[in-house]
Amino acid sequence: MSRKEKGINPKLIAVMTGVEPLLDETPTVAMLPGRAAAMIARRIKKVAPAYKPNKQRLRCKQCGHASVYDIGMTIFNGAGWLKVVENSDYPTNPDTDFDLPGKLIDNAQFTGYIRCTKCNGAGEWEFTSPLFTLDLMGRVMRAKAEPDAGFMLGLMKLYDGTTPQWVSEGEERFLERLGNDPADSHLWNKLGNLYYKGGRPELATAVFEHAVEVDASHVESHYSLADLLLQIGELELAAWHFRQALVYARAYTRLDALKLRDFLADSLCKLLDIHRETKSKIPFLPMEEELAPMKQADETAAAAAQELHLYEFDLRSGDRESFLPVAEMYMGTLADNIPEHERKLRKHETMQQLEGGGRKAMSKDKVGYPDKGWGSERQPIIVKVRTEERAAQVARVCDHFNWHYIMGMEFTEDLSDLKKALKERFAPANIYDPCPCGSEVKYKFCCAKTMKNFDLNDYLNTFAIGSSS
Numbered sequence: 001m002s003r004k005e006k007g008i009n010p011k012l013i014a015v016m017t018g019v020e021p022l023l024d025e026t027p028t029v030a031m032l033p034g035r036a037a038a039m040i041a042r043r044i045k046k047v048a049p050a051y052k053p054n055k056q057r058l059r060c061k062q063c064g065h066a067s068v069y070d071i072g073m074t075i076f077n078g079a080g081w082l083k084v085v086e087n088s089d090y091p092t093n094p095d096t097d098f099d100l101p102g103k104l105i106d107n108a109q110f111t112g113y114i115r116c117t118k119c120n121g122a123g124e125w126e127f128t129s130p131l132f133t134l135d136l137m138g139r140v141m142r143a144k145a146e147p148d149a150g151f152m153l154g155l156m157k158l159y160d161g162t163t164p165q166w167v168s169e170g171e172e173r174f175l176e177r178l179g180n181d182p183a184d185s186h187l188w189n190k191l192g193n194l195y196y197k198g199g200r201p202e203l204a205t206a207v208f209e210h211a212v213e214v215d216a217s218h219v220e221s222h223y224s225l226a227d228l229l230l231q232i233g234e235l236e237l238a239a240w241h242f243r244q245a246l247v248y249a250r251a252y253t254r255l256d257a258l259k260l261r262d263f264l265a266d267s268l269c270k271l272l273d274i275h276r277e278t279k280s281k282i283p284f285l286p287m288e289e290e291l292a293p294m295k296q297a298d299e300t301a302a303a304a305a306q307e308l309h310l311y312e313f314d315l316r317s318g319d320r321e322s323f324l325p326v327a328e329m330y331m332g333t334l335a336d337n338i339p340e341h342e343r344k345l346r347k348h349e350t351m352q353q354l355e356g357g358g359r360k361a362m363s364k365d366k367v368g369y370p371d372k373g374w375g376s377e378r379q380p381i382i383v384k385v386r387t388e389e390r391a392a393q394v395a396r397v398c399d400h401f402n403w404h405y406i407m408g409m410e411f412t413e414d415l416s417d418l419k420k421a422l423k424e425r426f427a428p429a430n431i432y433d434p435c436p437c438g439s440e441v442k443y444k445f446c447c448a449k450t451m452k453n454f455d456l457n458d459y460l461n462t463f464a465i466g467s468s469s
Contacts, residue, residue: 005029006200007115009122009168011175015182016210026120029202034213036229036237037206043232050197051111054150058114059126065118066128070199072112072167076140078153081107101133106165108136109156113167113198122168159190167198185215186254192224201228212241216293217248220255223263230270236282239274242267243286247294250332257337262320264327269320276317368402374421375403381421382406384414393460394418400463401425419456427451 008027014020016033029041040047051073059066084103105127115122127133139151157163164170174191178184192207205228211221226241245267252260275284316322328335328345335345370376381403385391391407394415398405403421426436428443435446 007117007120007122008032008203009115009171009175010120011179012171012203015175015179016206029206032203032206034206034209036209036225036234037202039234040205040228040232041202044202046232047201047228048231049199051199052150054112056132057128059128060116060119060121061124061126062121063116063119065116067117069114070112071110071114072197072199073110074136074139074151075109075111075154075156076136076143076151077107077109077155077163078140078143080155081140101130104133104136104140109163109165111156111167111197111199113171113195113200113203115168122166122171125166159187167194170194183214185211185218185221188214189218189221189224192221196224196228204228212244216244217251218254219245219248219252219260219263222248223267226267226270230274235274235278239271239282242271242274243283243290246330247286247290249327249330250294250334253334257331257334258339258342260331260334261324261327261338264330265320265323268315268323268326269318272315272323273317369404370402374417374424375401375405377404380404380406381417383418384408384412386413390460393463397422397460397463415456419454422456422459423451423454 005028008029008031010021010025010027013027013031017031021027021031029037032038053070054072054074055068055070057066057068058071081104084107114125139148140153142148143151143153155163158170158173160173162170162173164173171191171194174187174194178187178191181187188207188211192204192211195201195207196204205225208221208225208228211218212225215221222241222245226238226245229238229241246264249260249264255263271284274282313326314322315326324344326345328338328343335343373379375381375398381398383394383405385394385407390413394405394407397418401421405418426447428434428436431444431448432442435441435443437447439446
């Protein structure tokens with residue numbers, strides 16, 4: 001019986017739910033636990049495929065029904081193919097009964113997850129057109145000279161070292177092991193990746209959601225689930241899972257440090273986009289109640305967590321690298337596993353630590369700050385300097401006016417905030433008010449012309465010599 005909905009392995013539903021579907025019952029997305037799979041299934045065309053479509057006509061050897069399926073990327077075992085040819089009579093006797101087409105296909109693997117549209121079987125398949133074999137041979141011969149996005153030389157291996165020809169064979173191995181250990185969240189995640197690369201994002205979503213159901217701390221599953229939900233426009237739910245990835249990152253040891261940082265930086269980058277797109281309605285960073293479970297599990301790490309001031313970072317929408325220092329903050333002590341030359345947070349902190357400068361200014365008493373305007377607690381003056389000499393000049397000026405300021409060292413100097421603050425300080429709102437310099441002359445006829453051509457560099461040098469006005 002033909003179905004519009006793509007096939008699902010009944011064993012998947014049984015392992016996830018603990019309930020075996022009836023033999024005469026057709027498995028559907030509605031039978032999968034959770035709510036995310038149904039969301040993806042309804043808007044599946046919005047999800048970017050892992051590989052470009054590769055539709056071929058195949059015949060199911062279980063029931064004989066032929067139909068068109070997307071077999072995904074073709075991976076050809078060139079080394080295995082050469083051994084087969086070398087061990088046969090074909091090189092010296094082309095007229096031998098060597099099954100060239102069959103042997104070619106035997107050495108090919110396909111990433112697409114397919115099940116028969118009639119019987120829902122996923123056993124052996126037969127290509128109905130001989131043109132596929134000719135095309136495969138041509139791709140093998142052109143592989144190195146003409147790279148093809150839908151073809152590669154190599155070998156697809158599962159976690160246990162097996163090399164299935166069809167993804168459904170690999171699925172069976174996953175489900176067999178998960179049946180014995182249904183709480184193995186990492187294995188669930190690997191199965192989810194298999195489904196996604198197999199062109200079945202709705203199954204991948206169900207599995208990722210199930211993985212975080214059995215283990216809320218599985219960062220990779222939170223990230224993958226969030227990314228799929230983001231693609232279909234489920235911003236609030238996607239953001240929640242991205243934030244969960246940040247919450248549990250400091251205890252996640254399944255990934256090496258650089259890969260974990262990349263996951264977190266991408267999560268932060270996408271969270272900021274969501275935050276801005278929703279006009280701040282959806283939080284950018286984890287909220288206090290979301291951090292609570294991790295604090296209970298790791299009191300020491302929670303107590304040592306650094307306070308995050310976003311204005312200290314140059315976060316740029318769409319630029320994942322700009323989020324790397326913040327990602328390292330969420331990694332906690334795991335960031336120590338990042339190679340020294342790759343670390344971004346430590347470099348950022350070093351740039352902030354100036355002798356008698358920015359770090360001191362950031363920690364000074366808030367009581368004397370202006371109530372409003374530049375230098376107030378709500379509007380700190382953020383400056384970037386190249387040298388410690390310049391840092392000392394800026395610190396003297398800001399400390400003199402009791403301004404709230406944040407200073408860091410970078411290759412490119414930026415004193416634009418300081419210049420605005422000084423102009424605000426020396427220029428009254430009404431140009432006909434008395435000049436702040438104390439001359440008792442109206443500002444318009446006193447220092448207005450000087451401020452119009454205000455030279456900040458000269459001012460800082462003069463101030464450093466001893467001037468305080």
